[in-house]
Amino acid sequence: MRYLALCLLLPFAAVAFAQQPPYDQAPLAEPPYYQVRYEASEKPGELIYPVVYTVWIPADVKTLKGVIVHQHGCGEGSCKSGQTGAYDLHWQALARRHQCALLSPAYEQPEGTDCQMWCDPRNGSDATFQQALADLGKTTGHPELNEVPWALWGHSGGGHWAGGMSLLHPERVAAAWLRSGVPYLQPVEGRDIKPYTVSADALAVPRMCNLGTKEGVTVKGDRFAGVWPSNQTFFEAMRKQNALIGIAVDPLTAHECGNQRYLAILWLDACLTARLPKEPGQPLLPIDSDKAWLATTPTDSETVTKPFPASGFSGDLEETVWLPNERVAKAWQRYGADTQIVDSTPPPAPRRLRIEGGQLVWDADADLESGISHFVITKDGVSIGSVPEKPKNSFGRPLFQGLQYSDTPALPLAEMRFTLPSQTTHDVDQYQVHAVNTVGLTSK
Incomplete structure (x- = not known):
């Protein structure tokens, strides 16, 4: 079975690794952010890399109902990007809606070492993750962190990790999104990797395999060309057993x-x-099967088709993509066409506008559907600037926080503040701040 080039790294040497800076350049973790760090272990079967877990706890939640885990991919660059995952306003909006914590691990994997030693959770990262939940439960005053369900998102090796965790602990996993990485269900030639087994409970966990078209669909023969066949293999093996699984191809x-x-x-x-x-x-x-929709399984020549209700379908389920409801089905179709998913609702209005040391400062929550592109500042109804002046994102829609390779905010973290002219006096009642989401809709 072919797999991600990023995960097929150098042969593993059985030693613990200690990573050097700039892993010390992570954002400062102060409430509602909390951190716990574990050093590398030299004991057989335990995690050989240091790791930091950062968790964000939404305000005014007395008892958490779940944990959303945002897991970075393989390699030193992706590992470093995991340091900002819990600070992502857009992912926080999802967590807040469901009274969940948002957790982002950052494995300190040195460049050129074996990613499998953390992205296969059986190599110690499963046990360390669960230890982190217990320890963070004590630190945050939310001991239920150690017991609530998990919603898992993973990129590349993180997809392998999230998929593996969903097979090992199906009773804890509400859903798993696997971007460009899936677990092994078959032996891998030349690799001493144990395939996973699939239980009946694991088939009931919703999963989505997601990859870019240039990862072996329309572009063949490059370093990521193995992603498409590995996703097809995993998807088909699971769907043949009636697993709740879909596959979505990014056309860009x-x-x-x-x-x-x-x-x-x-x-x-x-x-x-x-x-x-x-x-x-x-x-x-x-899952309520009556609400599900289906679509024809993607192929090399046709990766997106028109979805249809699952109720009344009498064909072969293993030739279909599973989707949880009509709204998601329509978004899946649009995503496969051009990724420009429709959103007709404006973002939440900013709040707590104030002046601090000659700067206008505010708080804001992201739009669940479309995040935040930028903020527009007005004085007495006239626009005087925006934050940031020109939102950037090399990988997709421009975002207030920017975006790194593994779907996390850029460093340094963007701040909600605007410097006012120094030559005039200021009354906060003169000013307004509007949030603009990534489809261009403006808040109150």
Whole structure:
């Protein structure tokens, strides 16, 4: 079975690694952010890399109902990008809606070492992750962190990790989004990697395989060409057993994440709505099959088709993509065409506008569907600037926080502040701040 070139790294040497700076350049973790760090272990079967877990806890939540995990990919650059995952306003909007924490690990994997030693959770990262939940539960005053369900998102090796965790712990996983990485269900030639087994409970976990068209669909023979066949192999093996699994091809990208978050967050929102129990501490709910939609399985020549309701379908399920509901099905179709998923609702209005040391400062929540592109500043109704002046994103729609390769905010983190002219006096009542989402809609 072919797999991600990023995961097929150098032969593993059985030693623990200690990573050097700039892993010390991460954002400062102060409430509502909390961190725990574990050093590398030299004990057999334990995690050989240091790792930091950062968690964000939404305000005014007495009892958490779940944890959304945003897992970076393989290699030193992707690992470093994981340091900002919990600070992502867009992913926080999803977590807030479902009374969930947002957790982002950052494995300190030195360049040129074996990614499998963390992205295969059986090599110690499963146990360390669960230890982090227990320790962070004590630190945050939310001991339920150690018991609530998980919604998993992973990129590249992180997709392998998220998929593996969904097979190892199906009773804990509400849903898993696998961007450009899937777990092994078959032996890998030349690699000492144990394939996963698939239980009946694991088939009931919703999963989405997601990749770029340049990862072996329309572009063959480059370093990422193995992603498409590995996703097809995993998808087909699972779907033949009636697993709740889909596959979505990004028509614009290679291994970078692009605009996938606009479908991923919508898909996870639907799965969490369907599966999280009303009362914390209860088992995950089964998916309501009556609301599901289907689409024809993607091929090399046709990766997106018109979806249709699952009710009344009498064909072969293994030749279909599973989608949780009609809204997601329509978004899936648009994503496969040009990634420009439609959004007709404006973002939430900014709040707590104030003046601090000659700067206008405010707070704001992201739009769940489309995030935040920028803020427009007005004085007495006249526009005087925007923050940032020119929003950037090399991988997709321009974003207020920018975007790194593994779908996390850029460093240094963007701040919600605007410097006022120094030669005049200022009254906060003269000013207004409007949020603009990534489809151009403006808040109140």
